[in-house]
Amino acid sequence: MKIPRREFLKLGLVGGAGLILPFGASACSLFPKGGANVETDSSAGNVLRSTARLPEPFTVPLPIPPVAKPVRSDSIADYYEITQKVGHAEILPGMKTEVWGYDGIFPGPTIESRSGRRTIVTHRNELHVPTVVHLHGGKNPHEYDGYPTNLVLPVGGWHSKDHSSHSGDISKGAKEYIYPVDQPAATLWYHDHRMDFTGPQVYKGLAGFHLIHDDEEERLPLPKGERDIPLMICDRAFAEGGSMIYPSLDPSLSGRPGVKPDYMSGVLGDCILVNGAPWPYMEVTNTRYRFRILNASNARRYKIALDPPPKQGPSFIQVGSDGGLLGKPLHHYEIQIAQAGRFDVIIDFSGYSIGEKVTLVNRLGDGGTARIMRFVVARKGNDDSHVPRRLGDYESLSPSQAKETREFTFQRGGAERNGMTLWTVNGKLFDPQRIDAYPRLGAVERWKIRTLNVPHPIHIHLARFQVLSRDNGAPGPYDAGWKDTVDLDSGGEAEVLAKFDGYRGKYVFHCHNLEHEDMAMMDNFEVV
Ligand code: C2O
Ligand code: CU
Ligand code: CU
Numbered sequence: 358m359k360i361p362r363r364e365f366l367k368l369g370l371v372g373g374a375g376l377i378l379p380f381g382a383s384a385c386s387l388f389p390k391g392g393a394n395v396e397t398d399s400s401a402g403n404v405l406r407s408t409a410r411l412p413e414p415f416t417v418p419l420p421i422p423p424v425a426k427p428v429r430s431d432s433i434a435d436y437y438e439i440t441q442k443v444g445h446a447e448i449l450p451g452m453k454t455e456v457w458g459y460d461g462i463f464p465g466p467t468i469e470s471r472s473g474r475r476t477i478v479t480h481r482n483e484l485h486v487p488t489v490v491h492l493h494g495g496k497n498p499h500e501y502d503g504y505p506t507n508l509v510l511p512v513g514g515w516h517s518k519d520h521s522s523h524s525g526d527i528s529k530g531a532k533e534y535i536y537p538v539d540q541p542a543a544t545l546w547y548h549d550h551r552m553d554f555t556g557p558q559v560y561k562g563l564a565g566f567h568l569i570h571d572d573e574e575e576r577l578p579l580p581k582g583e584r585d586i587p588l589m590i591c592d593r594a595f596a597e598g599g600s601m602i603y604p605s606l607d608p609s610l611s612g613r614p615g616v617k618p619d620y621m622s623g624v625l626g627d628c629i630l631v632n633g634a635p636w637p638y639m640e641v642t643n644t645r646y647r648f649r650i651l652n653a654s655n656a657r658r659y660k661i662a663l664d665p666p667p668k669q670g671p672s673f674i675q676v677g678s679d680g681g682l683l684g685k686p687l688h689h690y691e692i693q694i695a696q697a698g699r700f701d702v703i704i705d706f707s708g709y710s711i712g713e714k715v716t717l718v719n720r721l722g723d724g725g726t727a728r729i730m731r732f733v734v735a736r737k738g739n740d741d742s743h744v745p746r747r748l749g750d751y752e753s754l755s756p757s758q759a760k761e762t763r764e765f766t767f768q769r770g771g772a773e774r775n776g777m778t779l780w781t782v783n784g785k786l787f788d789p790q791r792i793d794a795y796p797r798l799g800a801v802e803r804w805k806i807r808t809l810n811v812p813h814p815i816h817i818h819l820a821r822f823q824v825l826s827r828d829n830g831a832p833g834p835y836d837a838g839w840k841d842t843v844d845l846d847s848g849g850e851a852e853v854l855a856k857f858d859g860y861r862g863k864y865v866f867h868c869h870n871l872e873h874e875d876m877a878m879m880d881n882f883e884v885v
Contacts, residue, residue, distance in 0.1 A: 400721070401811035401870060402623025402656035405594035405602050411628050412450050414636035415716075415731040421586060422566060422632060425466035434475035437468060441563065442483040448633060452599030456562035457484055463633045464589050464653075465547070465565025470538045472571035481531040482509045486610045488558065490534055491550035492567055493697060493816075494543060494679055494841050499862030500526060501534045502818060505552035505879070506789050517611070524789065539859070541749070542574035543681040543839075544587070544649040544699045552789070553614035556624065556655050556871035557603050562633075564589065564653050573749055574682060579703065580742040585647040589633070590694075590729060591654040592626035602626075615777075616872055622811060623656025623872045629719070631730045638731040642738025645705045647676070652694045655871040658812070658844070660720040661729065662691040667708040674744050677701030680821040680839025684751030686744050691720060693835050695814035695844035697869040700835075703744050709734045751838070754823050754854040759803035763794055767845075767868055767878060768809035780868065780878035787867070787879035794882035796820075796857040805852050808845040813873065816842040818864040819884065822855035842869055857884050 427435040444461030448454045459465025459480075470476040482488050487510050491503025500507070506525030509532045549555055549563035566587045579585070594602040603624060604617040616624060631637050652659060663672035671688035679699050692700050709715060717729040764783075771784030779786055783793070796802050803825070806815050824836035824843055828850055836843070836851075843851050867879035 400623060400625060400656055400658045401813075402625040402872070403620050404625045404627055405604065405620075407595045407602070407627050408597045409449055409452065409595035409599055411595070411725070412635050414725070414728050415638040415714075417450065417634045417637045419637035419639040419730060420632045420634050422462070422464045422467045422589075425468050434477050435470070437476065437478045438481070439465070439478055440481045440483055441488055444562075446633065448630070449595060449599050449635060452595075454595065454599045454601060456601075457558065458562045459547075459565050463562030463564070465563070467566040467568060467587060468547070470536070470567065470569045472538055472541055472569055474538055476536045476538055477533060478536070479531055479533045480509060482511050483513075485511055485513065486554070486558075487511065487515060487551055488563065489550040489552075490532075490547055491818075492534070492536060492545055492547045494545035494699075495536060495567070496540045496819060496821075496859040497534075497536055498860045499864060501536060502864060503534075503550040504863065505550050505555070505865060508551065538569060540569060541681040542571040543569050543679070544651065544677065544701055545569060546589070546651055546653065546697075546699075548653070553875050554610050556616070556875045557605050557610055559653070559871055560593065560603050560624065560655055561601060564591075566649070566651070568649070577682075577748060578741070578743050578745060579676060580645045580647045580740075584644065584742070585649075587649045587651065588631050588730075589651050589653045590659060591630050591652070592657045592726065593628050593630055594626040595628060615876060621872060621876060623870050625655075625657050627725055629722075629726055629729050636725075636728055636730060638733055640733050640735040641706050642736050642740075643706045643709060643711060643734050644738040644740035645703050645707070645742050645744070648702050648704060649677075650692075650694065650700045650702060652696055652698050654696055656696065657726070658693065658695045658721055658814075659729070660691050660693045662718050662720055663704070664716045664718045666690065667705060669705065669708045673700070673702040673704060675700055675702050675837070676744065676748055678838030679841045682749035682751070683838045684749060685747055687837055689834065693721075693844070695812075695842065695869070696871070697814060697816055697842045698835075698844065704732075706732065706734050707740065711735070711737060754801055754856065756803060756825060756854065758801040759854060760800045761796065762803045762805065764805045764807070765866075765880070766807045766809065767813045767815060769811070772877075774877065779876045780873040782867075782878060782880040785880070786877035789881070792863065792881045792883045794880075795885045796855075796882060798861055798884050799856075799858055801854055801856050803852060804855055805850065806843065806845065807850045808847060811847050812845060812849070813868040813870060813878070814842050814844040815866065816869045817855060817866040819859055820855040820857045822853040825852040825854050827851045859884075861885060
């Protein structure tokens with residue numbers, strides 16, 4: 358048997374403690390045989406190696422996902438119809454890859470909403486397994502939030518081999534998701550959220566952007582139109598012939614959930630895709646661009662930087678975070694972005710000469726995963742955009758507003774299922790029936806989130822939050838603004854102030870390492 362190579366936490370190796378034994382693995386299989394190719398990545402997980410021939414980096418142009426058109430509009434809402442189906446994409450040049458896509462494409466079509474106007478999306482499921490649509494970052498009623506057991510069954514019918522008691526709100530064939538869009542301009546994304554199977558279903562392609570615009574954003578002199586570009590970064594591995602590799606225990610995704618023991622910490626690919634293209638390039642003018650950067654990977658973190666950096670200073674001017682615009686812009690030489698995180702940034706190409714090539718690199722990667730995409734400064738352009746000193750109305754929450762304090766520890770172990778030690782929250786496995794917190798509608802709460810063993814990016818549905826402290830000190834450089842995901846190192850701790858605004862009902866919070874999420878690192882709160 359071929360022993361896959363593992364990626365270890367730098368911290369774990371240096372500290373000599375905290376080395377993680379993958380499930381079912383014995384200590385002697387912990388170290389890769391035949392070569393010490395240990396990736397120095399801070400992501401929990403194990404790299405799948407492609408056997409397909411991967412292209413030379415920066416030879417495929419960057420695709421931009423199409424913007425969805427409403428099938429109709431009335432005075433209060435825009436209506437969309439999306440069909441979830443199998444598609445065949447040319448991801449690797451000359452090969453066809455089967456994807457599961459919204460409208461059969463990966464990434465799915467970008468939905469653009471206007472704050473204050475409803476967006477109503479009917480999703481039809483033409484796949485052969487149940488799906489669930491979650492609008493990540495959305496402030497939506499429980500029934501439209503994509504609760505993991507609120508399944509949309511395939512139009513062709515569904516006979517589950519899985520007899521565990523999943524007691525959701527079941528839709529047959531299609532479901533209408535009604536989004537009130539009562540929230541400010543922000544970069545959201547929608548993705549699959551089927552209980553126990555989110556990892557493989559997102560990996561196969563069920564992810565797309567959903568942008569919200571509002572007047573405040575529109576009045577800003579930031580780059581617009583063709584210079585406002587969403588970038589969905591993710592990693593995949595490909596088999597000979599071009600199909601995606603994912604180590605599911607049951608590749609049909611209709612029976613036993615979970616991945617092979619070696620991948621329980623996370624599935625990492627060796628090929629970096631941006632908007633579904635491998636290490637693409639994009640021609641730009643020597644002007645400012647706005648990029649909405651999303652890490653849609655299952656388990657990989659990135660630390661992005663420009664190589665070479667612009668002469669005038671920091672590579673990125675951050676204007677927005679997960680939940681919308683910052684109060685004022687923030688400058689970064691590099692940005693660490695965990696799974697599901699969004700950074701809305703301006704890159705100014707005016708300091709580069711025409712013809713210059715600027716690579717977006719990943720400082721947490723190694724070999725192929727150290728590169729993401731390339732910008733080629735192809736032409737001169739006119740630029741009347743700028744980044745104002747003040748961006749938006751930003752209300753800073755204060756700890757004195759917090760009515761309640763809660764603590765959650767994310768770790769491996771503490772509970773078992775079928776003899777396997779899974780990922781837990783406060784030592785417990787996800788159970789759709791058990792609710793562990795009851796925040797009051799509209800309340801601000803202080804949540805202390807801790808991790809053991811490995812890093813975990815923690816995501817809360819419905820509530821937006823602000824990071825109050827990290828490891829008992831100030832928030833980190835990537836914590837600014839309204840967030841819905843906070844990235845924690847192994848043994849890390851953060852306190853967040855979360856506002857449970859919007860709707861009563863049951864919602865989840867979970868680790869956004871999708872393999873951890875699928876293997877029980879999820880919990881419920883109910884807004885009352
Ligand atoms: Cu992006 Cu509960 O997920
Ligand atoms: Cu979410
Ligand atoms: Cu995790």
